[in-house]
Amino acid sequence: MTIIDAYNKNKIWPFPGGIHPAEMKTQSSHAPLRHAPLVSQFFVPVNQHAGKNGEILVNVGDSVLKGQPLTAGDGLRELPVHAPTSGIVRAIAPYAAVHPSGMQELTIHIEADGQDQWREQQPLIDFQKESADTLLQRIYQAGIAGLGGAVFPTAAKIQSAQEKVKLLVINGAECEPYITCDDRLMRDEAEQIVSGISIVQFILQPEKTVIAIEDNKPEAIKAMKKACEAYNKLHSTQAIDVRVIPTKYPSGAAKQLIYLLTGQEVPSGRRSSSIGVLMLNVSTCFAIKRAVIHDEPLIERVVTLTGNNIREKGNYWVCFGTPMNAVLQQAGYRADVNFPIFVGGPLMGFILPQHHAPITKVTNCLIAPDAQEYSTPEAEQACIRCGECSNACPVSLLPQQLYWYAREEEHTKSQEYHLKDCIECGICAYVCPSHIPLVQYFRQEKAKIWQEKDKQRKADEAKARFEARQQRLDTELQARKARTQKLAETRRETVKTQQGEDPVAAALARLRAKQAEQMPTEQKIRQGANGEILPDNSEIMAERKARRLAKQAQTAQAGISTEKMTTSDNGDKSTAVVAAIARAKAKQQASQENTTQATDDKKAAVAAAIARAKAKKLQRENENV
Numbered sequence: 001m002t003i004i005d006a007y008n009k010n011k012i013w014p015f016p017g018g019i020h021p022a023e024m025k026t027q028s029s030h031a032p033l034r035h036a037p038l039v040s041q042f043f044v045p046v047n048q049h050a051g052k053n054g055e056i057l058v059n060v061g062d063s064v065l066k067g068q069p070l071t072a073g074d075g076l077r078e079l080p081v082h083a084p085t086s087g088i089v090r091a092i093a094p095y096a097a098v099h100p101s102g103m104q105e106l107t108i109h110i111e112a113d114g115q116d117q118w119r120e121q122q123p124l125i126d127f128q129k130e131s132a133d134t135l136l137q138r139i140y141q142a143g144i145a146g147l148g149g150a151v152f153p154t155a156a157k158i159q160s161a162q163e164k165v166k167l168l169v170i171n172g173a174e175c176e177p178y179i180t181c182d183d184r185l186m187r188d189e190a191e192q193i194v195s196g197i198s199i200v201q202f203i204l205q206p207e208k209t210v211i212a213i214e215d216n217k218p219e220a221i222k223a224m225k226k227a228c229e230a231y232n233k234l235h236s237t238q239a240i241d242v243r244v245i246p247t248k249y250p251s252g253a254a255k256q257l258i259y260l261l262t263g264q265e266v267p268s269g270r271r272s273s274s275i276g277v278l279m280l281n282v283s284t285c286f287a288i289k290r291a292v293i294h295d296e297p298l299i300e301r302v303v304t305l306t307g308n309n310i311r312e313k314g315n316y317w318v319c320f321g322t323p324m325n326a327v328l329q330q331a332g333y334r335a336d337v338n339f340p341i342f343v344g345g346p347l348m349g350f351i352l353p354q355h356h357a358p359i360t361k362v363t364n365c366l367i368a369p370d371a372q373e374y375s376t377p378e379a380e381q382a383c384i385r386c387g388e389c390s391n392a393c394p395v396s397l398l399p400q401q402l403y404w405y406a407r408e409e410e411h412t413k414s415q416e417y418h419l420k421d422c423i424e425c426g427i428c429a430y431v432c433p434s435h436i437p438l439v440q441y442f443r444q445e446k447a448k449i450w451q452e453k454d455k456q457r458k459a460d461e462a463k464a465r466f467e468a469r470q471q472r473l474d475t476e477l478q479a480r481k482a483r484t485q486k487l488a489e490t491r492r493e494t495v496k497t498q499q500g501e502d503p504v505a506a507a508l509a510r511l512r513a514k515q516a517e518q519m520p521t522e523q524k525i526r527q528g529a530n531g532e533i534l535p536d537n538s539e540i541m542a543e544r545k546a547r548r549l550a551k552q553a554q555t556a557q558a559g560i561s562t563e564k565m566t567t568s569d570n571g572d573k574s575t576a577v578v579a580a581i582a583r584a585k586a587k588q589q590a591s592q593e594n595t596t597q598a599t600d601d602k603k604a605a606v607a608a609a610i611a612r613a614k615a616k617k618l619q620r621e622n623e624n625v
Contacts, residue, residue, distance in 0.1 A: 003167050003276045004207050006262040013263035015256045017394040018248045019427055021177050021347070023216060024373075028306040029180040031314040033188050036303075036330055042084050042110040042321035043095050044070060048361040049145040050152045051077040058108065062089045065119040067297050069141075070108050076136070076156035079143045082297040083110060084319035086117040098343060098360050102353035110321065121295040132162070132203045135292055142291030143298045148182075148252070148281030149348070151362045154288070158203055158278070166276035168206040169261065170197055170285060172213040172220065173245065173252035176345035179365045181302040182282050184315040186213070186220035189286055190227035194240065196285035198231065199292050201238050204278065210241040211282070212257055249347070250425040254279050256394050268421055303359060305331045307368035309339060318359045324366060325355040339374050342367040347426035378435035389428035389438060395421050399428040399438050406445035411452060414445055422446075518619075540608070 047053035054073035058064060064083040071080045087110045095107035127135060140155035148171055170193075174182040186193065201209055211228070213221050225242045232239040245251055245260050255266045258277050266272050272279060283301065290296040300319045307313070311332030318327055325333075328341070340351040344365055352366075389399035398417060405413040419442060428438040 003262055003264060006264055007167055007208055007210070009263075011263070012245060013259055013261075014246075014248075015251075015259045015394055016396050017392045017427065018250065018256075019392055019430060020247070021249060021430070023247075024177045024306075025180050025183070025216070028178070028304050028313045028315060029183050033184055033302060034314060034316050036316040036318045036322065036327055038085055038112060038114075038116060038319065039322055039326045040112050040114075041323070042087070042112060042319065043323065043358040044081055044084065044108045044110060044321035045095070045097065045358065045360055046071050046081060046106050046108060048081060048151065048320065049079045049143075050150060051079065053106070054078045054080050056092060056108070058089050058092075060089055060092060063087070064089060064110060065117055067119045067121070067299060069297075073140075076140050076159060077153050079145055079153050080141065080297075081108075081143055081320070082299050084299045084321050085110070085112045086115050087112040096354040096357040098352075098357045098363060100350040100353065107358070108321075123294050124292055127199055127292050128202060135199060135203055138292050138295075139288055142287070142296070144284065144287050144291055145298070145361050146281060147283035147287065147301055147361065147364070149344075149362065149364065154280070154284055157280075158200065160271070161273040161278040162204060164273045164276060165204045165278045166207045167262070167278075168197075168200060168204060168209040169257065169277060169279040170209070170211040170240075170282055171252060171254070171257060171279055172211055172217075172224070172282045173257060174217070175214060175247070175249045175252035176347055177249075178306050178367055179304050179345050180306075181304045181315050181364050183217050183220050185286060185302050186217070186282055187223050190223040191230075192289050193224070193282050193286050194227045194231050195293065196287070196289035197240060198235070198238065199288055200280065200285065206278070208241070209238070210243050210261065212243050212245050212261060214247045214251060215244050216247040249427070250394055250423065253394065253423050253425065255423070268418060298361065301359075301361065301364070303327070303363055304365040305368075306365065307342075308370040308373055309334045309336055309368035318363075320359055320361065322359045323356045324352065324359060324363075327359065328355070328366065328368065333368055336370070339369055339371070342369070347430060348424060377437075380436050381434040383434055383436060386433060388431045388433065392427045392431045394425060394427065395423060397422060399442075402445075403436065403438055403441055406441040409445070409448060411445070411449050415449065419445060419449070540605070543604070 046056060054071035056071050058070055065086045066083055068083045069080045070083055073080055089108060090111045091109040094104035097103050097105040136155045136159055144154040145151040146154060172182055172186055211224055221244060228240045228242055243261060250256055251260060254272060258272055259265055264275055266275060287298050300317050302315050303318045304315050305313060341355060342349045343352050343363060383400055383403060385400060393399055402414060402417050402419055422442050424439055424443060426439045432438060
């Protein structure tokens, strides 16, 4: 049975597990959409999607216009971000991030000028005259990411599903408690959503398109059916269905919603496009319409502000980069240090550690509860193996077993038990009688596994680079050996052709002959052990030896004379003095003679060197003549 055959059965296939928590939606869904007033300071993170951030295009001090790109990506997965209003860039530095850890991320600080002036826009009157690639580029340049929570780049998601999709599912389930931003958007902007869906239909050409809405949103169902009926009258071949599904958490999760509509499961580790299905959120479709038709980038979204500590509960259009504490104050937030603020829903959201963090593409709800809605979490106790978490898990995992592996950091076992299939819905922690925050353990374990894989990937890349280098060096070595062998073979061939004469030996002989010709005529030439030409210095060495022997003879004669004088009159003191004086004079005379002899030797050596130089110069002059 194909995916279309399964859908055409018009049947609801209940998925396993799931819960029915208190909805708490009427607090914020009663009022129409409103625009939050602009603030004076905006803090726009350079990365607001699942993927790498783009290259920053602005500098501190630059003036920017509303909708102007602040970053530019390289490929559909690196989304740009845009200025939410006109103003001046005051800083590009780390700032508080929308993250449970309270970490900081690179952010562009814009001081608004109050004019809210748009950049030049280029609306598109008839998108059907454009190619699918052109429309994808407009979606990408607008920085659109999935607004249902995953914030995956929409253009990349649509492109990867081209020629694969048979069923296009538009997700309007919005199953988590408190959140009503999609509900209110469907009520107030149904026609705009349908226009965005038609653009996606034009790109993908699916066989069927359906909007899935939970049955606890009757007004949204009515509005979307009315808009679809008007559209279907004009586009019968591209009709859009509205399918009402039962209220159950987490029916809005992608795999669970696909199973509800078709009874088919998305294989583990694969995307829904592998079975011919693509899913988009209703807010994403609205953003696509504004981007393609009006050339408006994604710079704002609907945010639910709810909880008993907010007086003016409702859904507001809020520009990205607006500090959350400013938004809350505008809605009448009663600050209470005893109660936290939640970003997202109560099951999949997290406590906001820094209230001045900015609104981003992933921020769909802010909850400020009071004592009636929030109590201090119970202390974690030991697991009693009751199995409630396994019974409620919508993905049919074994959370109690994964819990032990996550605690002990047994990453291999965690992966064997399909931790990656966990959708982090929070049901296991919600039903646990021991108050174990299971989903937090699973998130940490996923992060650790990702770090290990990233470390292994870097190690593999380093190993590949090393092996490539070794291969390159081996190739170069082989090439050198080949060149040397070729030169040797060439030399042997040359010797053979020249009847046994070695060309290298012949060249050396010619060099020695040339050196011999350039040597002074009066200087004798002799050959060294290795065949090198050496000068004959035997005469100079003989002269030095003769002078040394003469010096030794003089010293010996002076010593004998002194000894005779000493022994002739051993008892006479005056005679001894005379002898000492005589010895000193003899020693002084010998020293003077040695100094004179050394000076004469040095002069003789200098004279000889000058003579050789003159002879060499004269020879060169004769050769030049």
